[in-house]
Amino acid sequence: MLVDSILNHYPKEKDYVIEILLDVQKEKEDNFISQEEVKKIAYYLDTTESHVCSVLSFYTLLSTKPRGKNIIQVCKDVPCYVRDDFNLLKTVKDFLGVNFNETTTDRIFTLETTACIGCCDEAPVMRINDRVYKNLTKDKAIKILKEYRGNDY
Amino acid sequence: MEQILLSKRFNKIDPYSIKDYLKSNGYQILREALKMKPKEILDEIKLSKIVGRGGAGFPTAIKMAGIKNETDKKYIVCNADEGEPGNFKDRHLMEKDPHSIIEGMIISAYTIGAYHGYIYIRGEYDTAIDIMKNAIEEARNNNFLGKNILQSEFSFNIEVRRGAGAYICGEEFALIESIEGKPGRTRVKPPYPSQAGIFNYPTLINNVETFCNLPIILDMGGKAYAELGSDYISGTKLISLSGNVKKPGLYEVPYGTTIKQVIEELGGGVDQGRNLKMIQLGGACGPIIPRNLIDMDIDNERFEIFDSKMGAGAIIVMDDRFDLFDIIHRNMKFFEHESCGKCMPCREGHRQVVTLIEKFVHYNATEDDLHSLKSLVDVIHETTLCGLGQTSIASILSTMTFFNEDYQRRIEDSKRKSETLW
Structure with a gap:
């Protein structure tokens, strides 16, 4: 799985959440982060989904909606x-x-x-x-x- | 007029090759520095009188000394979140001489006793990120980073952290929050980063250009460095010249150079034989000045009336085709979008400022609007938590002084327009 292979590159520390989100989004054809992926990232970093979402929605380069290639x-x-x-x-x-x-x-x-x-x-x-x-x-x-x-x- | 220190390796070395850097005296100064006592290095920096190059102009030695006294675990951060419209010097430094930044960071880390460093680069700078990551890797392979650097007792590592499109993360506490993996919202000061920064440990944050200056200072000696530049600020400055000039680009000049010299002698003057109308200094958060003030030095203290001097050294030249209010409107839309939303005067204030400026753009402005605008920008300036709101309104404050006639004329034209409509 795409997300898992990216997660494996990073230590299980919450401060890497932006790096992880950028990497996951970059690999995706539709350039966005899905709810499923938020869940996985939150689980891996042992943090809440709301924390991941708060970061995801704050930064302009990250998207919660599917975009073009x-x-x-x-x-x-x-x-x-x-x-x-x-x-x-x-x-x-x-x-x-x-x-x-x-x-x-x-x-x-x-x-x-x-x-x-x-x-x-x-x-x-x-x-x-x-x-x-x-x-x-x-x-x-x-x-x-x-x-x-x-x-x- | 140009004085080449920071940009001496630009286009002469391959940024992907540490060999090129080593051939051009690279990491030699670090070798020397590691033989010195941290206090001796700090003394040289003090003698050089260097101030931070990120815009605020705080004396670097004072900042470093403030951290040195703490005994805890310490961090060092290179602020490469260059997002101010009109600035591109940090990108050039990273893309053309990445190791000089790393060398400056290692020297600073040794001086204050930091064990870990971050380079926070905005996510849009893909090339710079790639080059910096490669440079760090190469430095590590050559034992300039890592354990027992050059057989000394000192160990230090650097990692790149990417921003994700938030201008506010150039503000030190927003940047710290971002490195900690949170939304980039500033904190209430004090405590300052030098007391409680990343994960509440003392943190030294400097601009890219400031770090690049440190090897230069140690190379020539603090005293000799202090002789460079003007009576107010020592050293040279990278100027990002953009807008309607014949030769926009990055130029390195000593402090004391005038704005006019940069525009006319280096930039070749206004493009296509048009007339200069206004210049914005420092970027979107800087003052807009008229033609008759371009004899000022790039470090002129006069800018302090707007709480923003030359910022990080941008000069944006605009010719007479452009409408003052259109330009201010673009600046304010930028800040409206980039406000982190934590404090009310910034979040709501910029929204209201945009609405008011739109009235001026569309010839619907009244004397009352001008009064509202005046009091609103004062409130934003005085009450916001961080530097964004304290400086964002400089283009309005400055033009109310220097382009007052434009405001008055626009109000009269608006009145005439509404009368014809009736």
């Missing part, structure tokens, strides 16, 4: 905003046909916004899964999205 995060903060002359947010929205915090019907993408991801010197940027795409133009952004979509057909 690829998580797209578009930066909405000032340094990206002032260098974005083509409206990256709208470009991505239009390409995917979804709004923020929504998942495409083929479940390939979930669109999210993010706080600054520390690449302001190469703004505007977006992060897809664990890669940051920098110095975006409209064409470049669409090309990247097409590549992600293409890989899944």
